Amino acid sequence: MFKSRSSKKLSGQRSRVLRERANLSFFIVVMFFAVFGVIVLTEIFLIDERGRGAGVLLRNGGRRRGDKPDYEDAQSILQGEDYLVYRGAGFDYNFGVFVREDHGGLIEGVNHAGARMLPAGRAGSDPSDNLRAMQEANIAAKGGVPAGVESRLPGHNITAKDGVWQIVSGTRFKFFVFSAFYDQREERSIRIVGATKTRGPERVWCRLWYGNTTSTTHSVSLAAKVKVIRENWNLKYSACFILCPLQQNLSAPHSVSIVSRLRLPPANHLLVRNADWDPDLRNASAGIPDRMAVCVKPIHFNYNQALQMLEFLELNSILGVHHFTLYNDTLGPQVGCILQDYVSHGIVTLLPWQLNMVSQKEIRTEGLFAALNDCLYRSMYRYSYAALVDLDEYIIPRHNDTLPQLVKWLGTRLNTRTTGSYSFQNAFFYLQWGDDPSIAKSTDMTEIGLVTLRKTRRRSKLHPHKQRSKYLCRPEFVVEAGNHFIWEFVPGHGTLNVPPDAAILHHYRVCEFGGNDCIKTASVVDHTAYRYKERLLERVKSKWKDLKAKCNLPELSYHQTMPQTVAPLNNNTKSKLQPLKAVVKQS
Ligand SMILES: *[C@@H]1O[C@H](CO)[C@@H](O)[C@H](O)[C@H]1NC(C)=O
Ligand SMILES: *[C@@H]1O[C@H](CO)[C@@H](O)[C@H](O)[C@H]1NC(C)=O
Ligand SMILES: *[C@@H]1O[C@H](CO)[C@@H](O)[C@H](O)[C@H]1NC(C)=O
Ligand SMILES: *[C@@H]1O[C@H](CO)[C@@H](O)[C@H](O)[C@H]1NC(C)=O
Ligand SMILES: *[C@@H]1O[C@H](CO)[C@@H](O)[C@H](O)[C@H]1NC(C)=O
Ligand SMILES: *[C@@H]1O[C@H](CO)[C@@H](O)[C@H](O)[C@H]1NC(C)=O
Ligand SMILES: *[C@@H]1O[C@H](CO)[C@@H](O)[C@H](O)[C@H]1NC(C)=O
Secondary structure, eight states: OGGGGGOHHHHHHHHHHHHHHHHHHHHHHHHHHHHHHHHHHHHHHTOSOTTSSSTTTOOOTTOOTTOOSOOGGGOOOBOOTTSOBEEOSSOEEOSTTOOOOOSGGGOSSSTTTTTTTOTTOOOSOSHHHHHHHHHHHHHHHTTSSOHHHHTTSOOOOSOOBSSSOEEOTTOSSOOEEEEEEEEOSSSOEEEEEEEEESSSOOOOEEEEEESSSTTTOEEEEEEOEEEEOSOOTTOSEEEEEEEEEOOTTOOOOSEEEEESSTTSOOSOOEEEEOTTTOTTSOOTTTOOOSOEEEEOOOBOTTBOOHHHHHHHHHHHHHTTOOEEEEEESSBOHHHHHHHHHHHHTTSEEEEEOOOOSOBTTTBSGGGHHHHHHHHHHHHTTTOSEEEEOOTTEEEEESSOSSHHHHHHHHHHHSOOTTEEEEEEOEEEEETTSOOOHHHHHOOOHHHHHOHHHHOOEEESSOOOTTSSOEEEEOGGGEEEEOSSSEEEESTTOEEEEOOTTTEEEEEEESOTTSSSGGGGSOEEEOOGGGGGHHHHHHHHHHHHHHHHTTTTOOOOOHHHHSOOOOSOOOTTSOOOOOOOOOOOOBO
């Protein structure tokens, strides 16, 4: 540097350069403050992406402060055999003494402000997050983002669909949506069934589309609330509800998209199911038809037990079920063909279930809680009752012929006006127990193949309610359905524990802990299902004949129909069914 003294000329040049540099620095500082000002203003007016810096101007690779990259390590599921032990926020609990881990109800306002920052999931401790939640609530209260902003947002260019998994683009973690329902109970909202991160789900926006053609479409955009479904087994991903509150007199949109950033063109487009628009559905004068529906969790592993499927559909139909909703993860060819036949008769709704999450590792059993809750809302106003059962489970009334008769009779004994669900205790009919004696004499391969006829021995001890129990619910009184009980009712509704002498859940399966030891437990012979024997055989045989060629169904043989039993039926242990209990408890 000192060398420069030797040349004045050079030094003059240098000082000019330095001056220019100083000017440039000044310019940069001014620019910096200008940009900073814009960022602050953007933040204040919140026209884009809450919690991500200032959206378009300050991209930071989508990484948000406080965002834990993964909670995978924290995951631990102990599937303790009969009792499903959860590892919650620092304590263990099981179905018997249930403590609710309330991800969904963390904050009553908008979104999970704070939930994403704290592994324990406790919200509202960060005042700035609460402030943001309030700002978002304001936007929602005004019925969406300001009109000037709304008009500059991209439109949609995909056809609206219902009942198919679609992606929410631009999120850091997997985020999918399946169906949308107009829920007018309590807070009016569009309720979307989806799947996303269990802990700290990412924030998303609702784009509500009004008008059903491209030329008539206008949109309203507002902040969504994500409520993670409570039964999530603490896995990384979970079924969820995404709620778009319809504030003030915002009417129900025709369709909706969920976006991670308002400026992104939507990657999904969901048709809103709205009972008011569906000619089949309830309106003020018509009331809900007195019909019963069955919901079954996604069918997987190329399930192809044709006879079991026919038994399930036909026995439930005899029991008074009008409609079945099933989800096709992977179906075997024969069962697929049988179901298509029932679909063509309007008895079955079969929805595709291609959810891009790893079952049991990322999400519980193909995201079954999304399916169960989708079916709950899909059945609402269409059916007065919905049973959420598996293919090896049957709710069998003891004295009544059908489930509607049972429900009606319970209504004469108790005030069931507000009953939101009827719970039935589980009885295992272990497949390893010997066949019913009548089966040994039978040469009728259909009879031999029907599990409800072949297996008549069951555990004498029933599981208590909420453990393995299943239920029949009145969908319009339910907010959130679980596998064995209802997690959330519309206020003022609850569960009626149906006494076992009125009906129980017949559950046909192998020992739940593996091995064959389960058959040593005390058992009784229960022929209740034989009430349906003749009708069931007739219907199943007729269907088998009809579909045999079309669905390439095999000749029935002893080995095809069921796994080999290991124990002969010991008729000495036969004992009486439990006597009638007078007390019916309503909780
Ligand atoms: C919809 O728009 C996106 C982005 O503008 C484009 O990539 C995509 O091809 C469009 N899809 C259709 C079906 O036009
Ligand atoms: C759009 O809505 C109008 C009026 O509600 C209706 O007549 C028309 O059939 C609808 N078109 C489509 C494609 O849904
Ligand atoms: C509510 O509806 C009235 C009349 O239809 C309309 O004038 C008003 O702007 C609406 N308010 C909001 C917030 O949408
Ligand atoms: C409501 O139901 C009644 C009786 O079934 C029917 O006559 C009427 O058209 C329905 N109204 C609407 C809006 O669908
Ligand atoms: C079930 O889903 C698979 C995979 O998407 C599909 O190939 C098959 O055709 C579906 N079966 C039926 C009966 O819809
Ligand atoms: C249902 O069962 C009860 C209890 O046994 C009986 O009193 C009632 O008559 C039955 N109702 C019908 C319709 O079968
Ligand atoms: C009952 O037990 C007796 C003697 O143990 C046996 O002869 C008979 O076949 C059994 N009955 C049935 C129906 O299995």
